[in-house]
Amino acid sequence: MYRLIGEPVEMVMTSDEIEHREARPPSRRIADDLRAAIQAGELAAGARLPSERELARQYSTARNTAREALGILQGEGLVIAQHGRGVFVRDRPPLMRLGADRYSRAARERTGVSPFRLEVMKQGRTPRAECRSITRVPPPADVAERLDVDEVSEVIRRENWYFADDEPVQVGVTYIPVSIAEGSPLATETQLGRGSIYARFEDLGHVIARIREEVSARMPTPEEARGLAIPPGVPVLEVLHTSLDTQRRPFEVTRFVLRADRNGLDYEMPIEDSGGVP
Amino acid sequence: MYRLIGEPVEMVMTSDEIEHREARPPSRRIADDLRAAIQAGELAAGARLPSERELARQYSTARNTAREALGILQGEGLVIAQHGRGVFVRDRPPLMRLGADRYSRAARERTGVSPFRLEVMKQGRTPRAECRSITRVPPPADVAERLDVDEVSEVIRRENWYFADDEPVQVGVTYIPVSIAEGSPLATETQLGRGSIYARFEDLGHVIARIREEVSARMPTPEEARGLAIPPGVPVLEVLHTSLDTQRRPFEVTRFVLRADRNGLDYEMPIEDSGGVP
DNA sequence: CAGTGGTCTAGACCACTCA
């Protein structure tokens, strides 16, 4: 089993739906047949599907109709078309699990390596992280709110790209109030040294004590699809992360965008019966 | 050639970009223009786009080409086609925020209402939850692992559907070891009474102390798309939730599937420097 | 009813891959 999270919810079919099956347009029929073959394992991960022309012959339809069927499967994220080569069953490599423990100081000190590198190395892949830019900008509205700063004030913006075996898997844009970052490497240095960014925050007296993570999912914008090399049919996870210090003051917000077919999130936390956020 | 949107204002472009632009196939060009208009607010949420035939006229292309452009935008989740009516800019209603505090006993006792109902009512919508089936099944592999039970043993499976204003927004399938559920309402009753399911676990001595949530995102299966009425271009969030009691023993696993355009997740938790999971 | 999207046909040319 190579998926972090298991099978989709099973649902029963009503007789209504079975009848409906006969009436399905040819493109759906072809897609249904191929999907069933994939799920039955007859078409294993990595296997090539019949070509568009071949499907058209088999089902006595126009090529466009066969093509549409393949488009449906691609939209579901089941297959990936490769120009000049064919259409292939997508395989689902193990998801990278991003846990909350990645912020732990103990983990940081134990390894001296960023949590991202650690996770990628655990998979036997080669990590690379790259700070592409450091700028001063007014914060986006949602970030300003979470940083508890004014929308017209300026913040430091650090844009980071993360790779595994030179495949881009994440982007993270970090926002830090100027009042905190000013004069520190956070505002100027792309290389933050041993223990990475949270060690530098600690140098400034901001010890990470709590985090808040707001998770959503959506289809990538064309820019994201290009930048992260996201194939059709793959959504992104968007995580708006806020770091809070021991006084519960926010000192950093990062917006992560992750390929959902390569990343999962893993949280374990206590249930609190008092002192929770409103 | 006509353009839907006026000629772009003069701007600096690298020769690279100019070449790129010229070389783009017409369907992409049309999609780009429409996307720009949507992002600029010229086509507001809910607005109708020009019809396929109208776009074909404007761009002097075949209808199929205009149609393909609309298909691209639909795949990005930007627009939704309605048969016989037109293609409309999707609006993004406020996401429902599912926080970890929804498991808190205090919240449970304060309101006497399930966390789902509470969240939906907060939005001025009408909640409905429905337990569709209670069965005994062998657990899926990932569930067995997290429940720390054998894959051949049986577990109670409860399938719940959640609605807001009669719109389906979530499915949750809960698995409970037979050894725990047997003889309690959990194994037989679709209505679990005041305080809902976690109150019943407490009756049995299992007080929820920690939770683990594994989050991923993917495109829905056709069954999920049908059951949750998910339009094209909208992914689902899949949450594999594990409840742990005060002895850190798992007593319940639920797999939630949520429409990603209607739901988000919101976690706040302490950073622990010891005792974290490996 | 006219107008919309959904689907299909039977061609065509291009760009890409691989032997």
Add this chain to the structure above:
DNA sequence: GAGTGGTCTAGACCACTGT
């Protein structure tokens, strides 16, 4: 060069929505 997917054309009929 043969085979593949990517894109396009100029039609066609159907199902659905509104007035």
